[in-house]
Amino acid sequence: MKKKLTILIIFTMLAPCLANAKSVLTRINKISGNDSVELFCTFSAIPSYRSNIRGKRVDFILDDTTIKPDFSFFEADDKIVKILSLNKNNKTILSFFFRFPPQRFDVIPDREANKLTISVLLGNPYSSALPEFSAKLEGLTIIERTTKDFSNPLVASRYAADWKSFFKLYEAKIELTLPVQFTQLPFPAITYLLPDREKNKEILDKEIYELAEQNLWNDILPLLLEQINKAVDPEIKKKLALTYGDVLARDNNFSDAYKQLYLLADEYSEEEIGVFAKYLLILLRARFEDPFIADFELRNLQDSMTPANPLTPYFLISQIETALATEQYSRMHDLLGRDDIAYPEETATIRELRQADYWYGTGDLIKAYVGYQLIEKHDVLLDKIFSLNGYCDTLYQQKQFPEASRCYNLLAGHINDKEKLGMINYRKYLAELQYKTPVEMIDYFAGIEHTYPGTEAGFKGAIKKTDLRYLTLKGWSETAISYYNALAEKSVSRATREEASFKEALLYRLSGQNIKSAELIMTFLRDFRKGELFNSGQALLIELFPLVIQEYVEKKMYMEALVLAKQNRKLFIRNWVSIDLLSKLADSYNALGIYNEASKLYLYLITLSSEDQKEQYYLPLISAAYDHGAYNFVEDYADQYNFRYPKGEYRTKILILRIKSLLAEERYQDAISILPDVIPETETFSLLAATLYFHENKYEKVIEILERPLEISDENFSASNFILAESLYQLKKYDQAKERFEEVSKDSIHHDQSRYRLGELSKIKGDRKGSLKIYEELVETGNNSLWIKMAKKELELADFFQ
Template identity: 35%
Template sequence: MTIRSLILFLLLLAVNPFTEASVWAASVLKAINRSDESTYWQLYLHFDQLPGFQLSTNGRRVDVELLDTTPDPFLPSLAVDDKMIKATSNTLKTKTILSLYFRYPPQKVTAESNKETAMLLLDVLLGNQLSASYPELSTKLQGVSVVKRAGGDALNPVNISPYANNWPSFFTDYEAPLSIKPPPAFHLPPFPLASALAPDGPLTAWLPEEIQTLASNGKWNQVSQLLREQVALQPDERLKERLVLTYAEALVRAEVYREPYFLLQRIMIQYPDSLLADLAHVLLIYQQATRGDQINAYYELDGLLKKMGQKAPFTDSLPLLLAELALVAGRTVDAEKQLAGMHPAQDTPLWFLRLMRQADLLYVTNEKVKALTAYLNLAARTPMLAADPMSLAFFSDCLYAAKRFPEAAKRYMLLADLLNNRPDQDMALFRAAMAHLRTPATEKKARIDFQQIQDAFGQSEGGVRALIKQTDLDFAAKRIPPQEALSVYGKYAAAGDAIALREEALFKQALVNALSEEHAPSVSQCMELLRGFQSGNLRTEATALLIQQLPSVIQQLVKEGEYIKALVLAKQNKKIFARGWLDPNLLFDLARAYEHLDMADQAAQTYQYLFEVTDEGHKEKIYLPLLQSLFAAGGYLQIQEYADRYHLRYPNGPNRAPVLLIKARALYASGQADKAIKVMTAANSPRLPELELLKGRIFFESGQWRKAIETLEQPDVRRMLAQHSMLLALAEAYFQDGKDEQAAPLFQQLASGENGGEQARYRLAQIEAKKENKQQALNLFKELAEKGKDPLWTKLAREAAAILDMQQR
């Protein structure tokens, strides 16, 4: 057994960082705790009895020499971090040396000891880059701090949002992202494609001039009818092939689908691996693109041109069509490559068309300023822009983005005409109305425009946008009450077709509630937006509005006693707290909520977190509620540390007395009554009735009757005895000290009560017995024995009654 104990002892020495423990040392280092603040770092050393110590600093190193001290063998090693980067210890026969290494040389190191609690506090004013670079300045100024730039503020949505300081402007100024991207007028090589077929010859040899004239005027239905007749009359099979292809081409250009589709398919099957089949394939691809399948059309045309290689006709037209398909399919690099490879003659339609598509490419790649310059130059030289829906839409948006609203309005009206009875007409009209709204001269007209759009397009996206904007303007001008605006926004927040509109309507709901001081529903709606629109456009605004309202909502919940709701709401928004976007004072409300729910640990943790986020000038007020929470949570050792830190930081602080009271109570509660007495009787200890009461309790419990009486009979303490159930203690102290005359009235006062009543009645009987009032004493003992409920006092009363009864016989 002895050998096993020796082995265990040696193993403990091997794994413990504090080696070579001296079993004969006078003091034992029992615990080490640390605490961090923004500029200070504290180390708390707890002993069984306070040893002598010496403190020295050398650059980044701080040595604490503990005389005649050994560490507890189970003491854990100190954790290191970016402030204190290394810790070592060396235990010699007569002392233990702790060496601490900091990232920067400390600016100031002090040590405070408390003999009553056997604790040593090492207080370090941390160094930083500035103090390390200018040590003389640090010495003269008694410490310098690196100013924390408001990095969190720079990212704070309240500072980022342009509306946070004037929320009503959101209704008039904000516009949800709007995208009008109609397909372009895809380019086909010049009519007829069959002119590329061999053998070469004059076009009039197989295509009458009348048809050519109609084609040049875009009268494709008439062209197709005449070509149908020509196919039937043409005896030459080669020319008939050309006419059949040209007839299908005219139908395609006339936007007929079914007949040319099957006709072109038949040509490809009947004449495989021929230019005729390839041209038919081009027309099929074109038809596919005009019907909305531009992505597959791009890949098919790309494959076809690669297959045709150098033999491909229309060397500029077909690459242009491929570039258009690439542009619409989102393959901007391929589009740029195709456009760069074209070499049309200057000032020809194909040359202008290439310029227009290059401007489109700039727009699609988000270079709107360059795109606008290109569109303006092009518009001054050719009417081509007015005939292409995609380019006109892009041009209009560039003008709108550049705040050239009158010009934008005109272009959007042209676009609406171009898109008559086609998708996006409602959106073009809405954007034109918005451009009118942004132009002072046409602002009133815009209101009429919005109403007309609602009437004409109903529940389409453009119609809904017009209704929402009309509601915005009416609410901002106070022409409608908040409830009416909420009704409109609520409808489209729940059932709007477009994601951007649902997000916008939901946020405007939250904003109307916020401006109407309905903060709780507004907060709920902001949180709903942040949950439901992870990539939304209004997340910054929703977060800003949430930040501005969350403190008042939580404070109101705490005030109303809705503590669980307050804590749940705070937890749901913990990221906002963590980023420092809320006033730290709100944490006081949360801590109080925890306290009311008897969640003392969480309350204490909240107060401790406040030390990390609160500036030095406001930390003093944190100590008292923190100590109260720690006491409720049973954190008695931490109470001693924080209380000592408070007295070190604020020797004349306004909460000096209550802090000392909690410290004394913690010592008493942890079974260290002797240390509690030392703290309360120290020369610098303030006098407080509550401290005196605790002192009297300890004197009483330790049997120091005279001291208990002297303490508890003080007038201001005497008034508190009944409230704190200490009246019995004073009465008992009087009795034990032989002062029956003073004890009797107090026992009589207590005899009828439940708290100590039976003990008081027993003592009264004893006092009567001392006075030789035997019969009175006997009656009191018998009454207690018969009617008492406490087993101890009823038993003692029976025994005393029996003795008196025998004596009287």
């Protein structure tokens, strides 16, 4: 964390000291790296110096030196946490306090530039804890890890290496929830009623059993009513009444079954038959009302179920099933683990099935797959649609695709609900897609779209149909984009809107339309923050980001580049994009004239980059400072560059900028002092050198430079001619000067002065009439008020002396 400390500067300088000191410290600039700091100290003359390192404190002692009165230090940070200065006995002591004891403190003098460069290798927790060992290794620092950052969605994405594979490989999660079918007692239920049990079968007529085998429950009801009316024994009447309520429930007649069973449970609450009726009533409510209510009521009834009661295994199965239906998996686990109940053969199979359901519900798909496999051939699996759906899903997850297709086909035969039937058939075709060709599956998914219009399955079928057409048909990208766009707008579910929206953005990327893709994916990330594809969307944006920034910069759309960067600043904060991209943003700031921000970014890049990468950022940094008019920074940054890279690739261009900044500050002598000994025969160097010598009235040097065989551009031709002409004029080489003045073009800012000089040259040669004509033309056609005024004076003088 960067510390912000107030820098305490103690000045004890007196005016006499400043006058007597041999050297004055005028400026200190700092540049920081990851593990180093460099201080660039500028003096009026280099003093003698020494340093004293005392742990975290370094005293830099400068003899015969004082500090410039308006001097200010750089701001403290988390590397150099405090700075003090003391001037005493014509000696200046600079005390630097570091966070960790520095490992090296080197001073490099540059006597020609009157500068001292202090190079500090910073300490760290390692060097602080093991100073002796660190010293032996000559400044070992903590090494930055270069392993892959798997928190970066682009690195972690399975699709980023081949985005087109997304259309083939991606499958959205399918939420296909089917109800739990509660296990009913075998018919007739009264065979589990104590004390008579199996003898109770004799109460019912043979015809009732024949109808029950055919599930003709409605036909049984009148037969039972007839038996109830004929029965004399009240106990038999109760059993027949209980059977009547049970048959009503099996016939899905909730209202009448509820009334019948409720009356029995209420009337005979203290008898075994009342408990039995209560249990059947709870099962009825589990099926037709709320399984949470059934779960609660089963808990209240469980004290009536002893291990010896033949109804108890079914009661426990009912508790397991209500726990499954209400997703109380912890309770379901405990119920399945009970070993104090003996399960008859038919209930043991159901218990095994519900164990597999438990594994499926808790996401343990391999155990669920094995569990379902063990009971695959039992009819009970085919009768329980929740379990059958779980088995189909585990087959699919285990890549048993032909078996999964057959399983879903069986499941579809049990379903009447349009929405669910559509999803089952969609999943069936997904399984078949794994072992059939995409071309032959297109029509199947189109069939889903048209058979189940307006449903989630219909939209999923349309998306998959579009995927397969895009993958198999050449030149179909634009059509696919329009389909995905329409599906994203019209889809009834959030999941299908998310998938279609992402695929639309991705297709723009694959089509090379990166700006459009970035716009869509940013909207996608705002709209689907909690979506399944959010990470994939981030990965696509991270890939697009540098490409779009580059495209904006190439198209000179600098503001758009900066806006995009600001909108996605978290990518920089999380280090998910290369810092090299910041140079493009700095270029954008520079192009828009926001030079302060451009400079900050270039300095930031220099600070963060490795040593071999820093050099490339100095030229744009210095250019930005020059364009901003910060000429003192041009000099400082140029000094830093020359110190780091004495034979650097950009030294000539940086030297030109430094000379230009000195020229702009009218520091002509300083600029001349850093000119090369031999002026290169280039337009830029020649014009700069000639301009400097011209301002210093060294006209011979101007002529020497500009009369060389140079290639001068049209843009600078007039300026070059004027400087040369004026220099020749000042040296009284009038004929040559005249030729050059005449070559200055009319659109040049020097044209009026050149015309005035031509008038003077005519007057010098005795051509009074010719000079007056030139002055008159200048007054009539000139643009520069100064030279027009001068010409008018000449004309007035001529009139006066006539």
